[in-house]
Amino acid sequence: MPYTETPLTFECRGDALVGILTQPEKPATLGVLIIVGGPQCRTGSHRQFTLLARGLARHNIPSLRFDYRGMGDSTGDLRNFEEIQEDVSAAFQAFRTHSPTTRRIVLWGLCDAASAAIFHTRLNPEVAGLILCNPWTRTEQSLAKAQIKHYYRSRLTDRQLWKKILSGQFRLTQSLRELCTAALKMARPSPPRDTLPPLPERMQRALTDYAGPTLLILSGQDLTAREFEETVKASDPWKTWLSSPAVTRHDLPEADHTFSRRQSNEQVIQHSAGWVNSLSQKEFS
Known part of the structure; x- marks a missing residue:
């Protein structure tokens, strides 16, 4: 077997989080922390995240996928994507502890997990990069x-x-x-329910502060991806971010939201692995 899968349990605010560490025989120094979009567990729709982790391992990339509090096998109350930053931090540290050869970690997220990954860059300066798939920027x-x-x-x-x-x-x-x-x-959009700026604006500000390497993957058959594109078109700061040399974009015209077709899933693995290994060469050469 070219990789091993090890169950992990680690703490977050008194609750137990459960994850799976996937380690190749010869792991690269750059790993991928897979943040699961909600509400679903670490396996993902049609075993999406399991296949992603094993696909990355074929390219010698270690990964950790986990259930945040209130999901899957983890304890605690269910929370939304803007309330899981402590969970991501706990998983980040568990990854480093149990994978000592991993020197740097990339965050991978689909939909609202991509949005959570963006927000996490403000809390964690050690994030090496972002892989954002069909980011969630929804407003009414x-x-x-x-x-x-x-x-x-x-x-x-x-x-x-x-x-x-x-x-x-x-x-x-x-x-x-x-x-x-x-x-x-x-x-006539609905009036804001609180004093926070709209979600797309907050995400854009976080990305501006981060300014690190980012891989963006968009599905052609997905309304969430179209919403993201419309958000970018309507905002000069978003346009500036997307045109930055730090951002690499791949469009998958035939893919749906979760890349459920085998071909689409494999394309995501190939793009993600190729980008991570390229980034690893730049950082550690």
């Missing part, structure tokens, strides 16, 4: 805009839709009501 307005632009427009050219309309199987009134609701949300 961004969702409404993405739905109108990328969902409803594409539906107008869908042959199956027109067949349903002509056969009377399509609920036209309900769909028009949903379209009007989305349009109103886009034109």
Whole structure:
């Protein structure tokens, strides 16, 4: 076997977190901490994170995937992606403790886990890099805009839709009501519920402060990725970040949100592993 998988238990604020350390026979000096998006456990949808960890191991990259508090086998209360920074810190330290050959650690996150990884850079200057897959930048307005632009427009050219309309199987009134609701949300966003700046603004500020190496992977068949793109287009600071030499971008046109097809999953592994090993060569050459 080219790698070993070792169960770990480590503490976070009195709760027990459970993770799996995947170690290649000849581990590289740069490792990957896989932050799990919620709500799901360290295995991931269709074993996504298990396959990712084993795929990275084929490229000699060690990794740790874990359940944060309230998920999977970890104890404690369930929390959202903006409340798991202590969990990430605990996993980061456990990774270093149980993988002594790992000198630096990259954070890997999908969806809201990518957003959590971005926020963690403000707390942990030892983060070596970020791998962000379909980052979560959702607001009511961004969702409404993405739905109108990328969902409803594409539906107008869908042959199956027109067949349903002509056969009377399509609920036209309900769909028009949903379209009007989305349009109103886009034109008149809801007032903020608290004093915090919107999520995209806070993420952008964190990335500006970080300014480290980042790999961005976007799916072509994913509304969350389209929302992210719309967020970038509407913001000069986001555009500046995306055009930075520190950011590498890969688009996977046929991939869905969780890269569920085998080909898409393998592409994510290849892009992630290639980028990490390239970064490792730069840091430790």
